[in-house]
Amino acid sequence: MLAYLARRLIQAALILLGVSFITFFLLYVLPADPVRQIAGRSATAQTVENIRHQLGLDQPFVVQYWRYLVGLVQGDMGRSYLQKTDVATLIMARLPATLLLMLGAIVAELVIGLTLGIIAAIRRGGALDQTLMITSFVAVSAPQFVVGLLLLYVFAVKLSWFPIGGYGSFSNLVLPALTLGIMGSGWYSRMMRSSMIDVLRSDYIRTARAKGLRRSRVLVLHAMPNAILPIIAMIGIDIGIFMSGIVVVESVFGWPGIGQLAWQAIQRVDIPIIMGVTLVSACAIVLGNLIADMITPFIDPRIKLR
Amino acid sequence: MNQNPTVESGAVSAPDAAPTVLEVSGLTISVRAEGVERALVNDLSFTLARGETIAIAGESGSGKSLTSLAIMGLLPPPALRVSAGSITLNGTDLTALPETKMRAIRGDRIAMIFQEPMTSLNPVLSIGLQLTEAIRAHEPVSKSEAATRALEALKAVRISEPERRMTQYPHELSGGMRQRVMIAMALALRPDVLIADEPTTALDVTVQREVLDLLRDLQREMGTAIILITHDMGVVAEMAERVIVMQQGRAVEQGAVNDIFATPRAQYTRDLLAAVPRMGDGSGADFSEPQTDTVARLRDVQVRFDIRGGILSRVTHRVHAVENVSFDIRAGETFSLVGESGCGKSTIAKALVGLVPHQGRIEVAGHTLGGLNGKDMKALRRDVQIVFQDPMAALDPRMRVGDLVAEPLVIHAIATPEQRRARVAELFERVGLTPDQLDRYPHEFSGGQRQRICIARALALQPKLIIADESVSALDVSVQARVLDLLEALKGEFGIAYLFISHDMAVVENISDRVAVMYMGQIVEMGTRAQIFGDPRHSYTKRLMAAVPVPDPTYSRPPVARLASEIPSPIYKLGASPARMALRNVGNGHLVADALVGG
Numbered sequence: 001m002l003a004y005l006a007r008r009l010i011q012a013a014l015i016l017l018g019v020s021f022i023t024f025f026l027l028y029v030l031p032a033d034p035v036r037q038i039a040g041r042s043a044t045a046q047t048v049e050n051i052r053h054q055l056g057l058d059q060p061f062v063v064q065y066w067r068y069l070v071g072l073v074q075g076d077m078g079r080s081y082l083q084k085t086d087v088a089t090l091i092m093a094r095l096p097a098t099l100l101l102m103l104g105a106i107v108a109e110l111v112i113g114l115t116l117g118i119i120a121a122i123r124r125g126g127a128l129d130q131t132l133m134i135t136s137f138v139a140v141s142a143p144q145f146v147v148g149l150l151l152l153y154v155f156a157v158k159l160s161w162f163p164i165g166g167y168g169s170f171s172n173l174v175l176p177a178l179t180l181g182i183m184g185s186g187w188y189s190r191m192m193r194s195s196m197i198d199v200l201r202s203d204y205i206r207t208a209r210a211k212g213l214r215r216s217r218v219l220v221l222h223a224m225p226n227a228i229l230p231i232i233a234m235i236g237i238d239i240g241i242f243m244s245g246i247v248v249v250e251s252v253f254g255w256p257g258i259g260q261l262a263w264q265a266i267q268r269v270d271i272p273i274i275m276g277v278t279l280v281s282a283c284a285i286v287l288g289n290l291i292a293d294m295i296t297p298f299i300d301p302r303i304k305l306r
Numbered sequence: 307m308n309q310n311p312t313v314e315s316g317a318v319s320a321p322d323a324a325p326t327v328l329e330v331s332g333l334t335i336s337v338r339a340e341g342v343e344r345a346l347v348n349d350l351s352f353t354l355a356r357g358e359t360i361a362i363a364g365e366s367g368s369g370k371s372l373t374s375l376a377i378m379g380l381l382p383p384p385a386l387r388v389s390a391g392s393i394t395l396n397g398t399d400l401t402a403l404p405e406t407k408m409r410a411i412r413g414d415r416i417a418m419i420f421q422e423p424m425t426s427l428n429p430v431l432s433i434g435l436q437l438t439e440a441i442r443a444h445e446p447v448s449k450s451e452a453a454t455r456a457l458e459a460l461k462a463v464r465i466s467e468p469e470r471r472m473t474q475y476p477h478e479l480s481g482g483m484r485q486r487v488m489i490a491m492a493l494a495l496r497p498d499v500l501i502a503d504e505p506t507t508a509l510d511v512t513v514q515r516e517v518l519d520l521l522r523d524l525q526r527e528m529g530t531a532i533i534l535i536t537h538d539m540g541v542v543a544e545m546a547e548r549v550i551v552m553q554q555g556r557a558v559e560q561g562a563v564n565d566i567f568a569t570p571r572a573q574y575t576r577d578l579l580a581a582v583p584r585m586g587d588g589s590g591a592d593f594s595e596p597q598t599d600t601v602a603r604l605r606d607v608q609v610r611f612d613i614r615g616g617i618l619s620r621v622t623h624r625v626h627a628v629e630n631v632s633f634d635i636r637a638g639e640t641f642s643l644v645g646e647s648g649c650g651k652s653t654i655a656k657a658l659v660g661l662v663p664h665q666g667r668i669e670v671a672g673h674t675l676g677g678l679n680g681k682d683m684k685a686l687r688r689d690v691q692i693v694f695q696d697p698m699a700a701l702d703p704r705m706r707v708g709d710l711v712a713e714p715l716v717i718h719a720i721a722t723p724e725q726r727r728a729r730v731a732e733l734f735e736r737v738g739l740t741p742d743q744l745d746r747y748p749h750e751f752s753g754g755q756r757q758r759i760c761i762a763r764a765l766a767l768q769p770k771l772i773i774a775d776e777s778v779s780a781l782d783v784s785v786q787a788r789v790l791d792l793l794e795a796l797k798g799e800f801g802i803a804y805l806f807i808s809h810d811m812a813v814v815e816n817i818s819d820r821v822a823v824m825y826m827g828q829i830v831e832m833g834t835r836a837q838i839f840g841d842p843r844h845s846y847t848k849r850l851m852a853a854v855p856v857p858d859p860t861y862s863r864p865p866v867a868r869l870a871s872e873i874p875s876p877i878y879k880l881g882a883s884p885a886r887m888a889l890r891n892v893g894n895g896h897l898v899a900d901a902l903v904g905g
Contacts, residue, residue, distance in 0.1 A: 007619075203425040210378055211440040211491065212413030221439075225430045300430055301475040 004305040008293075012286045019282040020072070020275070024065050027271050034269040038081050055081070068275070077279075078272035080265075087276040091258055095280065097167060098257030101249070102242050102284075104177030106235060109184035114231075116185070117192025118224070124197060132189065139186030144245055148179040148252035165254035176253040180245050184238055188231060196227040225299050232296055236289030243281045324355040327498045327531050328377070328416075332391035335372050335381065335555075343389065347372050347555045350391070352548075354499065357525065359532040361546035361563070363539065365578075365782035366753070369555040370535045374501045376401075377533070378418055379408040396498065414444040417492035421504035423484035427476040433487055434472035440491050459494040460487070463520060481647075482513035489520065496528050503535040510646035511809065515853035518545060537782065539582045540855030543567060544863075551575045563859045581787040582857045583812035586839065599637035600669075601771045601803045602658060602690075607631045607666035609653050613877065626876050627653040628664070629827040630886055635771060638797065640804040642814045644850070645824035648876065651807045653827075655773045658805070659690050671770045688718055691764035695776035697756035701748040707759050708734075708744030714766045733762040737792060754785035761792065765800065773805045778813060790817055811854050815839045823847045826876055828887050833896035843898040 035052045052058045056067060071078060077087040113136075120132045155175060156164045166172045199205065200223055208222040246259035258277050265273035297303045335347040347369035354360055362370045375381050376388050379400060393400040395415060400408065420426045428436060437456035441447065447455070453472070460468035463486040476484055485505065492500055502521065506514035522545065525532055534545055542549050542563065549566055551559045551574065559572040570576045609628040612621040628650040635641045643651040657664040660675055660683060668675040671689035673682060691714075694700045701710055711730045715721055721729065731741035737758040748756055757777065764772050774793065778786045794817065796802060808814050814821060815835060822832040823846065831844040842848050852864070878884065887899035 003615075203420060203422050204428040206380065207420065207426045207488070207491075208428065209380060210413055210418045212409045212411070212443050213439065214409070214443070217439070217443075222428050222431070226428070229430075301432075302429055302477045 001305055008290055012283075012290070015286055016279060016282055020069070020279060021065065023275060023278045024068060025061070027274060028061050028064070030269070032269045034081055034271055037268050037270075072279075077276045080273050081270050082268055083270075083273075087272045090261060090273065091276050091280055094256055094258045094261050097255060098246055098250075098259060100173065101176055101180060101246060101255060101257055102239065104173045105181035105184070105242060105245075106238065108177050108181035109188055109238070110235075112181070112185035113188025114192050114228070116189040118196055118219070118227075120189065120193040121196035121200065121227075122219070124193075129193075133193070136186040136189040139182050140190075142182070144179055144183065144248045145252055147182050148175075148249055151175050151179055152252070167254075167256050176249050176255050179252070180242060180249045183245070184241070188234075191231055191234070192227060195230055196223060199223045199227045202226075229296065229300055232292050232299070233289075234292075236285070236292035239288035240281075240285040243284070324357050326353050327356050327396060328354040328533075329394040330354075330373075330377070330391070331394070333373065333376065333388065333393065334390040335369065335376050335386060336389040337386050339385065345389070345555060346386075347376070350550075350552075350557055352550055352557075352560065354531045354533065356498070356531055357529040358548070359525065359534055359546045361534045361536060361542040361549040362552060363536055363542050363549055363578075364552035365537055365784065367554060368552040370552050371503055373552075374418065374503050374533065374535050377499075377501060378412055378416060379403070379405075380412075410444065413440055413492075413497075414495050415497050416499045416501065417495070417497040418501040418503065419485070419488045419492050419505050421507050423481045423488060423508060426488055427484055429476055431475070432472070433474055433476065433479070437472070437487070437491055437494065441494055444495055455494060456490075459490040462493070462524065463487070463490045465490070480513075481509055482517065485509060485513075485517055486520070489517070489524070493524055493528065493530065497530060499533065500525075500530050501533045501535070504537070505534075506541065507536070507538070511811065512646065512849060512853045514541075514855070518855070521545070538855060539567075539579060539783075539857040543857050543859040543861070544855045551578065567857070567859050577784060579857070581784040583783070583787070583790075583810070583816050584857060585812045585815050585851065585854055600634045601637050601671060602635040602805070603667075603669040604634075604654070604658075605632050605667040607654070607657060607664050607668055609650070609657050609662055609664045621880055623877050623879055626827050626878055626884055628657065629884055630666070631824075631827075631829055633822055633829065633832060635803050635805055637770070637803055638801050639819040640797065640806050640817055642806040642808060642818040642821045643824055644808055644811060644814050644821060646809060646850075649824040650827040650876075651824050652775055655692065655775050655805065655807055658771075658773060659687065659692060684718070688714075688767045689770045690773065691767065691769040691771075692773045692775060693757070693760045693764050693777040695779055697753060697760050697780075698748065700760055701756060703748055705747075706745050707748060707751070710748070711759065711763045711766055714763060718767060720767075729766070730762070733765055736765070736796075737762045738788075752785075754781055754789060757781060757785075757789055758792065761789075761796070765796065765802075768800065769802065771803045771805060773807070775807045776809070777806075779808065779810065786813070793817070811851055823850065826884065828884070828899070829889065829897075830887060830899040831897065832889065834894075837894070837896040841896070843892060843896070 035048050035055070035057060039048050039051055049058075056064060059067075068078065075088070077091070079086055080090060083090065116132050116136065120129045123129045152164060152175060155161045162171050162175050205218060205222055208218045213222075246255075246257055247263050248259075249255065250257045250259035251263060258280065261273060262277040264270070265277065294305070297305055330353070331351045333347060333350040334345050336343045336345050350369075350373060352360060362373060364370045372381070372386070377393055377400070381387060388401045391401070395411065400411065403411070427433070434453065434456060437459065438449065438452040441452040441455050442449070445452075457468055457472060460471055465471055465483055465486045471479070471483070471487070476487075479487065489505075505521070506517050509517060518541065521532065524530070532545075534541070536542060546563050548561065549563050550557050551566070551572065553574045559566060559570065559575045566575060567579065570579055607628055608626075608630060611625040611627060613623040613625065614620060615622040631650075631654060633641070643654060645651050653662060656662045658668060658670060658675075660678070664676070670686055673686045675686070678686065701707070705713075708727070708730050711733060712726045715726045715729065720726075727744075730744065734741050734744065739755060739758055739762070743751075748759070751759065760777075777793075778789050781789060790813065793804065797804065804817075806814065806817060818835045820832070820834050821838040822829045823838065823844065824830070825846050831838060831842065831847045838847065839851070842851060856863075876884070889897040889899055892898050
């Protein structure tokens, strides 16, 4: 177990190194010039050169990347070009909000997706099954900004059940979390349905029924843990998908997370922030996958981590 | 039932005097597809007395398993249903019972064990939980009381270390142990009727022997009536007092086992009994003249698989799948490898075609394996073909069968498309299919026909050696007999040699020229068919043969010491190795290992 964890953490470090290199390289070859953004349109060529020199942007790529890495290892993610603040400070201030939003979205998509998937599997072929599967298809296909605006219009504007925006209480969280999780819930309901149908056909379910167990016990104790196994691995991947979603969702709901920070930084070519947010995202994805893999052995005794 | 009458007081009296527990009358099971209802089981009637065993025998599609599911009330709705007739248990008609009432009977008064012990237990729940929940579903006992009862049940099925098994999970148990757990689960509540649906089909022959003995002993103790569903006439002869022979949903014959085996009246029963491969004493001349040409030569072949562990994933243990195996396959002969699962027989087949890396020397058709370049490897593969166990899995479902058979010719760039098509049509006729079937897909054929397609594909390149890895094991006996005849005929015609891999001793005796018996990756005995079956020397060979059920109800089995031990694991720590068994010539090339194996 510990050996497994150690190996996974080494892997994680290598992944992060790779991500940092690729992102840094892409930003380096980007035609947009951050110095122009900082200096403004009216700046003289001399001013521009001075700023470029100050920021070290006149150095060759290898030197720039090496300096960044050295800083990173010491916990220094650099300073924002425009906000003149440490990137770490900026991200740490906003990270809790984003993590909360993601957690809410995971809970929402699992609860909705798994429940509907199980119902559809039990009522397989019936009208309810078909309705649910069409609904899930719509959920998967709908763009997040549309879903977000729709939810805002119905539940915040018309029904006034939830606030339109803001941050701080549970009722603030509901609509953004739903918006972020709705696509996943569509996926999960479909996956859970087919996984559950496979499991319900299996020999051990027949054995459980032959024992004379109640239907509810057969479903909850015998079928569900087996059906959920292939889905757990997906939760880790979801965090990656969420990363692209939060930029939209945080904008629609005015949620003070790193999605908004990233959006502003991209518009202004604020390279240290873009790097920081990308690395934090990569961390989250790696960690999410690790956690998902660590949960599996608790449900499936056949899986040993080594 | 007449051996060892250790009947406890109040258990079984003579079957004729015993009261009827189950009566099935006029049972018809129908399937509804596209609005049309079709009967899959037709007008089946029988009675079952306390303590009696009735066998329902038949080949696939006979409706025997559907009958058992109908009695359990487990037919999958809404497609399948009992459309006529009744199933009466102790005076109650089960077909009329609502699901809640049926649930109380299921597992309590009627219990069932299934064919596949590997998949019949829930992989994520402990053995203890799965046993106790069966008890608590029917009796209002506390958890600890149920656990005590479950432990008793495990002890009753003679499983080793019953206390430890309670906390283990199914994957930690062997197939034989899992089937014991299934039996413990089924008999824990002392049901009136036990339905055993092919209970030993998936088990090795020595394990089958133990499980059959166990079922008989428990039946004697508890007076349970058993419905034994099986395709194996040997198991029928050994276990049942009466037998129903079913074909395509109808009972073609029903009666006492002795009568049916002695004087079968229905033509189908006669055919079925005639097709059953029987073990003899190896008498009869060996089939072919010994030849000097060698198709394959193996010398000290070893195959080991690494098991890794630790932070750096270093090799810590090795599975010693094949250890120091040497033998020759001569041109035009059938060389058989027999042994139980995990003995390494299929691994040898894979090593022969270069699918797993090996140590030692393997020569096939003049090439030495290992270090071959791509071109030579391709040439080698032309000379060696494999026919696998499951023909459905071995045929790409999205390719036409004609293309499947032509594919080897395409890969080796042989002939023009027209010539290929003519060649494939020829092959089709040779294996007993017609050329107008070339454009169909695999799912349109029966199991036996699919295996013929696989054989045609193997023949396409006119190989020198065909490896038949359990090629007839999944087929019904009547189909099996015809496929074996085909293989025999092709051997003479094309001068092919077979490496025939099987767990079925009777089939091996009927087809082989020479036989090697494998145990734990090593050959323990090797010789001609007559030597092995007429004069088995090694204790393991004898044990294997003694375990085979004999399709003759009058045969009385000599007492054999019961084996308590499971087959040991072939996994060794790095550096450690199993003891090498030296083969000694006991006359005329009959080789026997010195060391005793097992318990």
